[in-house]
Amino acid sequence: MAKTAKTTALANDDIGPETRLELYRLQVEIRDCEKRAHDLFLQNMIKGTSHLSLGQEAIAAGFGVAMKKGDKSFCTYRGHAHTLARGVPMEAMLGELMLRDIGLMRGKGGSMHLTSVEHGVMGSYAIIGAHLPIACGSAWRAQYLGDKDVSVCFFGDGTTNIGAFHEALNFAVIWKLPVVFVCENNLYMEYTPIHEVTAVHNPAGDRAGAYGLEKIVVDGNDADVVYRTATAAIEKARNGDGPSLIECLTYRHSGHSRADPGKYRPAGELEKWMEHDPLKIYKQRLSDFGIAERDALAIETESKRKVEVATELCKASPSAPEELLTTDVYADGGWAWRN
Amino acid sequence: MAELSYRDAVIRGISQEMERDKNVVFLGEDVAKAGGVFKATVGLYEKFGPLRVRDTPISEQAILGAAMGAAMTGLRPIAEIMFSDFIAVCFDYIANEMPKISYMTNGQIRCPLVIRTGNGAGVRFGAQHSQSVENWTMMIPGLKVVAPSSPVDVIGLMAAAIRDDNPVMFHEHKALYATKGEVPDGEIIDTLGTAKILRAGSDCTILALALMVPRALEAAEILAREHGINAEVVDVRSLVPLDTQTILGSVAKTGRLFTVEENPRLLGWGAEIASIVADEAFWDLDGPIVRITTPHIPLPAADHLEDLALPNAARIVDKIKRVMNG
Ligand SMILES: Cc1ncc(C[n+]2csc(CCOP(=O)(O)OP(=O)(O)O)c2C)c(N)n1
Numbered sequence: 001m002a003k004t005a006k007t008t009a010l011a012n013d014d015i016g017p018e019t020r021l022e023l024y025r026l027q028v029e030i031r032d033c034e035k036r037a038h039d040l041f042l043q044n045m046i047k048g049t050s051h052l053s054l055g056q057e058a059i060a061a062g063f064g065v066a067m068k069k070g071d072k073s074f075c076t077y078r079g080h081a082h083t084l085a086r087g088v089p090m091e092a093m094l095g096e097l098m099l100r101d102i103g104l105m106r107g108k109g110g111s112m113h114l115t116s117v118e119h120g121v122m123g124s125y126a127i128i129g130a131h132l133p134i135a136c137g138s139a140w141r142a143q144y145l146g147d148k149d150v151s152v153c154f155f156g157d158g159t160t161n162i163g164a165f166h167e168a169l170n171f172a173v174i175w176k177l178p179v180v181f182v183c184e185n186n187l188y189m190e191y192t193p194i195h196e197v198t199a200v201h202n203p204a205g206d207r208a209g210a211y212g213l214e215k216i217v218v219d220g221n222d223a224d225v226v227y228r229t230a231t232a233a234i235e236k237a238r239n240g241d242g243p244s245l246i247e248c249l250t251y252r253h254s255g256h257s258r259a260d261p262g263k264y265r266p267a268g269e270l271e272k273w274m275e276h277d278p279l280k281i282y283k284q285r286l287s288d289f290g291i292a293e294r295d296a297l298a299i300e301t302e303s304k305r306k307v308e309v310a311t312e313l314c315k316a317s318p319s320a321p322e323e324l325l326t327t328d329v330y331a332d333g334g335w336a337w338r339n
Numbered sequence: 340m341a342e343l344s345y346r347d348a349v350i351r352g353i354s355q356e357m358e359r360d361k362n363v364v365f366l367g368e369d370v371a372k373a374g375g376v377f378k379a380t381v382g383l384y385e386k387f388g389p390l391r392v393r394d395t396p397i398s399e400q401a402i403l404g405a406a407m408g409a410a411m412t413g414l415r416p417i418a419e420i421m422f423s424d425f426i427a428v429c430f431d432y433i434a435n436e437m438p439k440i441s442y443m444t445n446g447q448i449r450c451p452l453v454i455r456t457g458n459g460a461g462v463r464f465g466a467q468h469s470q471s472v473e474n475w476t477m478m479i480p481g482l483k484v485v486a487p488s489s490p491v492d493v494i495g496l497m498a499a500a501i502r503d504d505n506p507v508m509f510h511e512h513k514a515l516y517a518t519k520g521e522v523p524d525g526e527i528i529d530t531l532g533t534a535k536i537l538r539a540g541s542d543c544t545i546l547a548l549a550l551m552v553p554r555a556l557e558a559a560e561i562l563a564r565e566h567g568i569n570a571e572v573v574d575v576r577s578l579v580p581l582d583t584q585t586i587l588g589s590v591a592k593t594g595r596l597f598t599v600e601e602n603p604r605l606l607g608w609g610a611e612i613a614s615i616v617a618d619e620a621f622w623d624l625d626g627p628i629v630r631i632t633t634p635h636i637p638l639p640a641a642d643h644l645e646d647l648a649l650p651n652a653a654r655i656v657d658k659i660k661r662v663m664n665g
Contacts (some may be wrong), residue, residue, distance in 0.1 A: 030457070048409040048534050072412065102406020115444040122411060123444060127435050134436065144364060149409075164431075166400035171405060174396065237606060328446035328531035331504030337480070338581040338615075339532060 009324035017291050019065060023223040023280050024296060028303045030081045031279055034088055036307045037080065039096055041258050045315070047096050050111040051078040055221075056284060058278035059184050060085040062226025063152055066234055072122045072138050074131040074153040075307040077112035078279040079124035082154055082212030086119040090310035100317035121150075131157045132181065133166035139172065139179035150229075150237040151179045157247075159202040161302065169245060178193050178237035180230070181245045184220060189268035190256045191264050204247035220248025237265030245266075251276075340523050348490035348517040349379040349455070352497030353417060354513050355526060357387050361414065363501055366393045366402060367419025367455075374416060375422055377516050378459055399425055403432035403454065407506075410452040411440065415501060423458035423472045423510060430475075437506040438481025451504045454498070458486065459550050459601055460512030460633075460649055465640035469513075471601035471633070473548070473607045476508045477578045481573025484578040486510040488552035490520040492576060503531060512549040532580030536589065540571035543595035543663060546586065546612060547577045550597040551650060558599075558655035570597075578608050586612060589622050594625035597659055599650050602634040626665070629657050 003093035033055055040046040053060070064085025066071065075082040083093055088104065094243075096103030097111045105117050112126040122138060125131035140243035142149050159165055160183060172179050183204035187194055205217040215234075219225045226248060233244035250306075251273040255262035274280075286296050329335035345352065365383060367375075367662045374381035383414040386451040395402050397419060406418035420426050426433055432453070438447045460469035477484050483505050487493045493511070500507040537552065538559050547555035552574045562568040571589050575582070590596050596616055598609030609630040616628055631650045639645055 025656045043496020067592065073575055074408075105443065105447070108445045109443045113443040114575075115447055117444070117447045122408075123438070123440060125449065127431050130404065130436055133401045133432075134400060134408035135399075137405035137416075138412045139408070140405055141412045141414045144414065164400045164404065167401035168397075168404065170396055171398055171401040175393075289447070324445065328441045328444075330483075331441060331449050331451070335480070337579045 009252050010219060013226065013289060017289065020286060020289060020291060021295055021299065022065050023061050023227060025299045026064050026085050026283060027057040027279055027297055027299060029090070029306065030057045030060060030084050032307045032311070033084060033094065033304045034080055036311060037094065040098065047099065048096035048110060049257050049259070050097055052254050052255045053081045055273065055277065056184055056186060056250045057081055058223040058226050058250045059182065059220045059250060060221045063182065063230045066227055067152060070120060070149040072120045072149060072151045074122055075124045076133040076155055077124060077126040078156070079114050081114065083114045084122050085114070086121050088116045088119050088121060088304065091313040092116070092234050094310050095314045095317055097220055098314050099320055100314050101319065101321060102314055102317035104330060105217060106324060106325050129155065129162035129164035132164050133171065135179050136168050136177055139177035142178050150234045152182060152234070152264060153179060154182045154184060156189065157183060157185040157187070157194040157203045160207065160334065161198060167213055171242040178241040179243045180233045180237055181243065183245070183247045184250055185247050186250050186252045191260065202247055204245055208245045216244065217247045217249065220250035221276050223278060223279060223282055244331050262288070340521050342519050343490045343522040344517060344519050345490050345493055346377065346379045347375050348493035348522065348556055349497070350382060351509060352494040353380070354384060354525060355494065356498055357391065361418065362413065364389045364391045364409070365417045366395050366406065368395055368397055368421055370419050371625065372435060375419070377513065378466065379511065381544040381660040390553045399429035399434065405637065406452050407432060407437050407450055410450045411448050415451050417453045417455060420454060421503060423456040423470050426456060426472065426475070429529065430465040433476060434479055434480065438479050442481060449504050450506045453500045453507045453509050455509045455511060457513045458510035459512045460613070460638050460645060461550060462517060463640055464643060466637035467531045468637040470528050473510050473578060474625045475604050477608055481505070482579065482624055483507040485531060485576065485579070486512070487548050488515065488574055491527065492529065494522065494527040494596065498528045499531045501530045510549065514550050532577050532582055534576055534582035534585040536571060536575050536585065538572040540593065541642065542568040542569045542593055542594045543597060543601060543659060544573060545655070546573050546575055546609070547598045547599040549604060551601055551654060554650060554652050555599050555655060558659070561652060561656045568663055569661065583615060585656065588592065588617065590620050591623045594623060595663065596624070596628045598629045599612035599655055600632045601649060603634060604635045608630050610645040629658065629662050631655055
């Protein structure tokens with residue numbers, strides 16, 4: 001019986017083993033890297049703040065695999081996952097969190113401003129909602145120049161109550177821009193449950209109709225579902241058929257940021273969601289599709305090794321050099337505002 | 340050489356750059372088909388078409404955000420914010436996003452765009468449509484700030500702003516749109532960060548910006564004619580970058596400095612310049628640096644009250660005469 005189900009599933013498989021392993025690899029690496037980031041906090045090797053997306057890996061991975069080279073992503077301060085999902089080397093990411101010279105911005109940007117233009121990671125924005133209009137602008141450029149890239153913009157449920165969200169959606173729709181808005185509904189803004197401060201059940205999905213968009217609400221913990229949804233929306237945008245707004249339902253396993261133990265969460269909630277952990281779901285999925293366990297294990301082993309190598313490289317890297325203090329304020333590379 | 344209005348100079352400046360570079364695109368509320376509320380963009384839509392000159396919804400955050408996203412990825416947008424007062428609605432982009440992206444990304448991203456806006460008083464629009472807000476933007480590292488006073492400067496500085504690789508605030512003065520000036524034929528390109536000595540003088544320096552420039556010039560004529568005071572008038576033109584050399588040079592020559600500002604008194608740009616001059620040219624000074632400003636009030640709408648608030652030639656003359664004759 002089980003065998004027949006497996007055979008049918010494989011026959012209808014629109015994703016394929018290679019892509020599935022890639023989805024798994026990204027999720028595992030994001031998870032391991034973020035857990036390492038957490039350990040490094042505890043050792044005070046990462047200072048300031050940092051926002052992990054433990055539990056939300058399937059979204060970054062699903063989009064990361066669906067996006068093509070040249071596509072642009074716009075993330076928030078909770079952007080480690082999206083940054084890694086675009087192929088940014090782990091040491092450049094961790095190095096930035098540790099404010100080392102090896103980091104993406106050589107320690108000048110910090111964890112909330114991860115950027116790698118080379119990989120299409122067009123910045124992480126720490127003012128809620130600011131990047132939705134900015135992603136529209138990137139999409140406008142693509143439309144105007146006839147470039148074929150799509151701009152993908154990630155943000156949280158809390159962001160849907162800020163003006164820029166509404167302005168950006170209307171703007172993107174009337175200009176038919178190749179942009180995909182991805183709301184990661186992890187049920188909380190910082191410490192307040194989203195339902196306490198939002199008049200509708202699905203903060204993004206329920207508003208889509210107001211802007212002439214389809215309501216799309218999906219299981220954000222299932223990388224296959226995210227990957228399929230992402231592929232369709234990105235394809236639609238690339239074909240000139242305009243923007244989409246996707247609400248991915250998910251849950252963050254840890255607090256909002258480093259300082260937050262997440263005590264406001266009701267008893268049992270985390271446990272319930274741990275049952276629906278994206279990595280757990282996905283490992284099972286690999287097995288359901290007959291993918292050899294040793295392939296999954298190889299990915300896990302390699303991920304651990306990568307994290308070790310990256311950590312050591314970062315530890316050995318000097319901190320941000322002093323001369324960076326006054327560079328790149330203006331486009332001439334300097335900071336002179338007067339002669 | 341032809342006479343051109345400040346308003347038509349805006350159109351010509353933008354046209355000149357859009358003709359030259361197809362990456363220059365333009366967006367704002369009512370700017371395309373309607374030609375702008377101040378009629379300062381008439382004909383651009385007809386000339387450059389709907390892909391390059393675009394009407395937007397009333398969404399100031401989306402206008403500036405989209406301009407920024409496009410600038411970061413390869414275009415050179417000009418975004419209009421109808422009245423400068425409204426930049427408060429989208430100040431995040433002006434204060435946090437555009438000017439910091441280069442620094443935060445360690446130079447990976449540049450943001451070459453121009454924000455044009457109708458600044459200043461004199462047209463009886465009341466407290467929320469009349470402010471002079473160039474000092475709001477002057478204090479932000481990473482942003483450039485320009486405010487021309489004449490048609491020829493509008494064209495040249497517009498070209499320089501559009502060709503600059505930084506975000507530039509371009510403050511047009513509402514009360515100057517109808518004023519005229521001689522403008523040479525052909526392409527005009529100016530340089531940001533250069534002040535202009537508009538009237539040479541030996542007794543004192545009057546620094547002014549935008550609408551205050553013609554008023555300072557008028558005052559200088561009266562001072563010379565009626566009071567024997569020969570004032571040098573310097574048009575600051577660009578607050579960032581600031582042409583400190585020209586300013587200090589003028590003060591070294593005259594020994595006296597008066598600033599004429601339209602913004603309310605507290606922390607107007609004249610305060611910064613006064614501080615620089617006090618710091619770096621103290622021994623050149625023969626007397627106190629004096630700022631002539633609008634009082635620290637929102638602007639009234641009634642004609643006579645608005646006139647009472649803004650510095651004008653008579654008030655500039657009066658102040659300078661009293662200080663100079665000590
Ligand atoms: C304009 C603005 N207001 C408030 C904050 C402080 N803040 C940082 S994160 C956050 C919660 C955002 O929640 P959500 O959009 O759901 O994203 P999540 O953190 O869940 O990914 C808040 C209020 C901010 N950064 N910017």
